[in-house]
Amino acid sequence: MTRIPYWNISYGILIDLFALVAVIVFARGAYGHWLRIRQGKVRVRKAVNLPGKIGPVFVYALVTKGILGAKLYKKIFTGVAHGFLFWGMLVLGVGTTLVVLNVLFGLPVFQGGFNRWFMSFFLDLAGFAALIGLLFFLIRRWLPPERLVTPKARIGFSVQIGLLMAVIVTGFLVEGIRIAATGPDPYAFVGNAMAAWLPGSALAAHRILWWGHGLLCMLFIAYIPYSPMMHILLVPTNTALADPMPGSKMGVMDFSSFDDEEAEEMPTLGCTRLVDFTRKRLLDYASCLWCGRCHEVCPAASTEKPLSPKGVMVTLAERLTNGQVEDENLIDDITEEALFACTTCTACMEACPACINQPKTILKFRQNLVMEQSRIPELMGKAMTSLEQRAHPFFGTGSGPKEWCKDLDVPVFAKGETEYLLWIGCSVTYEERAQKIARAMVRILDRAGVSYGILEESRCTGDPAKQMGNEFMFSELAQTNIEEFDDLGVEKIITLCPHCYNSFTRHYPPMGGNYTVIPHAVFIDQLIAGGKIVPRSGGQSIVYHDPCYLGRRNRIFDAPRNVIGRLGRLVEMPRHGAESFCCGGGGGNYWAEEVGTRINQVRSKEALDTGAERIATACPFCLLMITDGSKKFTEEQKAFDIAELVAEGLE
DSSP, X not given: OOOOOOOOHHHHHHXXXXXXXXXXXXXXXXXXXXXXXXXXXXXOOOOOXXXXXXXXXXXXXXXXXXXXXXXXXXXXXXXXXXXXXXXXXXXXXXXXXXXXXXXXXXOOOSSHHHIIIIIIIIHHXXXXXXXXXXXXXXXXXXXXXXXXXXXXXXXXXXXXXXXXHHHHHHXXXXXXXXXXXXXXXXXXXXXXXXXXXXXXGGXXXXXXXHHHHHHHHHHHHHHGGGSGGGHHHHHHHHHHHSOOSSSOOOOOOOGGGGGOTTOSSOOOSSOSSGGGSBHHHHHHHHHOOOOOHHHHHOTTGGGTOSOOXXXXXXXXXXXXXXTOTTOSOHHHHHOHHHXXXXXXXXXXXXXXXTOOOHHHHHHHHHHIIIIISOOOOHHHHHHHHHHHHHSSSOTTOOOOTTGGGTXXXXXXXXTTTOSEEEEOOHHHHHOHHHHHHHHHHHHHHHHHTOOEEBXXXXXXXXXXXXXXXXXXXXXXXXXXXXXXXXXXXXXXXXXXXXXXXXXXXXXXXXXTOXXXXXXXHHHHHXXXXXXXXXXXXXXXXXXXXXXXXXXXXXXXXXXXXHHHHHHEEEEOOSSOGGGOOOOSOTTTGGGOOOOSSOHHHHHHHHHHTTTOSEEEESOHHHHHHHHHHHTTTOSSOOEEEHHHHHHHHHO
């Protein structure tokens, strides 16, 4: 490659000055983001040494999700366009740096094979790929899908897209003029095409275009912090600091500080202002792309409920940008109805390419509504009152605590003698349809010769209270359970409900309750694999519904499918596994009056449309919701728990 040699030391000085100005403007904008984010509370958490973690940074998540953008490729065309743009601009950035080093210090980059293959071919290829990506995004902004404009579209991307396109096009024009003046460059395929199109008189414009291209580059860099393009720094930072454990990481509240009479200011129950959130949550809002992927998969948003997780993030992001961190009207702006419509299924988190924890924000608002303001929907309030008075949320139930085991000889857990505590849970105890799950599990355990026992008095783990926002009630119920478990010497627990499993494994350990906990679907799979039980295959087709708290939140996908594979032919719904659709009962919404289309009916129809003879699940709430939802479409009993199907195969 032969360069047009009219630049000199003056050019180098001007480049340095312009670059310095661009860096200063960029740094000032980036510092503004930090000033807003640092107004949040410092997150206090125990130091945990995890593989691949360096200080607070999760390295694997940073590389795969933050830099490589793995989640973007769930939408293949958008993912490929992002890849073209990201990697294309990265290569062009390296090439530009090398050119500057050549101009300032004479770095020999325009010689030999490196010049031919990198400075000519790969830089042209990178620019061409980036241009294709930009054209895709420009068209997407002109013809946006609903998720981009609901509840509102983000302005500012088009300016940066246009600016970046101008940078690339002027770069190709500069190259084309150079080739037209100095002769063909067989490796610069875009430059050659430009040279063939440009008139010979274009050489006079080379210097102007060269400077125009450089100034556009610096303008783009300087403008990044003042535009949505700041996500190229915020998103990798957010993913690096986000706990990669699946599901919403709610943690547990420490109520000891509320007993400190000498405290200058009482701690806030939940959150009502931006300054009540941690810096990590504020980073969530700053990092939000407004892409609407969370809105698209949300069961509440897709069934005409007032909740849009994107809408919540947009509201908070705008307040943060405007400096309204003390605004106490956030809950009213988002609306109480929207906050309680969340089923805590975490589908939004699964879809989010920026690793934002939308459910935690919603639950923090709920905590304030319930514990601070005593505002809660009527049916949820009745469930909460029942929890407080009877240690279970099933108000108005006609079942007694022992009815589920009527005519069964079920052993009581004996200290030092029993290996497993069979945790029945509240839904299985008090809902007639769910009682069959426990009866089936007892038959399975008896057939397998497992040493197990139940508590003399059944109660709730406290999960419904926690998900509805009453952290204080959850803490009381959990402490009661932990104390009894310690007195009995409980070490191993079999759960029949994924909500119980989630509480025991995530929320009890910080409170001192550490146990080996096994979901009943996993335990059944182990019994079959070990030859302890041999259920016969009915040859029927069975479609499996992934419970959110078992699958997406705890990544237990294979064990239930292994069991179904022994009973018949497994059928999958279009939305399954980590992308499963919620039954509608989570987050306390089992006790809710739904507006719009009922979520359980949407899911039930999706299951029935597969043509499978039976619908299997591994959660009592899912079983109850799908059983009810199916009634709109068929009078036949279609939904069963895995334990019921296995016990049937043992007879």
